[in-house]
Amino acid sequence: MMKSLRPALTMLVALTIITGLLYPLAMTGLAQAIFPRQANGSLIERNGVVVGSALIGQNFTSPRYFHGRPSATTGPDPADPSKSVPQPYNAANSMGSNLGPTNPALIDRVRTDAAALKAENPNVPVPIDLVTTTASGLDPDISPEAAMFQAPRVAAARGLPAQQVAALVAAHTEGRLFGLIGEPHVNVLALNLALDGTAAN
CATH class of the missing domain: 1.20.5 (Single alpha-helices involved in coiled-coils or other helix-helix interfaces)
Known part of the structure; x- marks a missing residue:
């Protein structure tokens, strides 16, 4: 044996x-x-301080900043740990909403978000990635169309010329990998940091 x-x-x-x-x-x-850089989390620094990762979105809510895609991630309720509450871009709990296209809660949420965005920029169709979540809930990027849709609001909130903000979006638009793979996209955190730098200058 x-x-x-x-x-x-x-x-x-x-x-x-x-x-x-x-x-x-x-x-x-x-x-x-x-x-x-990639092995250590693709961290983004400002003035020597880590402010985030290029791979994980952040919950920007101020009108002075570009907003990312909606996030369906949740976390424990501080008042009752046995319950979950929405915690957008919670990297410890990557997940989608798991709501099907006929779910009333999803339909109501998308309708409400779309109406708010339409009021913000009534003359332009609302880009779909501003009202839909991803499977991970952590997507750091938006489409160039979604960024340009928000540009008038950001310009007005900061008192900047609209053309200057639009040029900033164009400068931070990344194309397809090797010209073939994926779609053009804009990293929201990198764009907002550049926006802060422009405003400061």
Whole structure:
């Protein structure tokens, strides 16, 4: 019996060391050497202070800032930990709403959000990504159309020329990867930081 058991135990220990220790260490080392910024969370700094990640959205609500996509993430209720309450962009609880297209709660929420946005910019169709959530609830990007839709509000709230804000959006629009993969997008946090820098100057 030991004759059969010894090779099995040897393989178990060897594969545990290789796949559980050596491989992860090698991949971590390569990532730190080749892509250190991405391996450390794609953090964004301002004046030496980390203000967020390029990979995780933030809940901007002031009219002076561009807003991201709605987020359906939740977290424990501070008053009653057994219950959940909305906590937009809660990175510890990535999730979608799981509401189907015929769910009345989803329909009411989208209708309310669309009406508020339409009042903000009545002459332009509301971009769909400003009223729909993603599966993760953490999307840091919006479409260039969604950013341009918000530009008049941001310009008015900050007292900046509309053309200047529109130019800022255009400067922060990233194209498709290799010209083929994905869609053009704007990172909301990076755009808002640039907006603060423009206002300060």
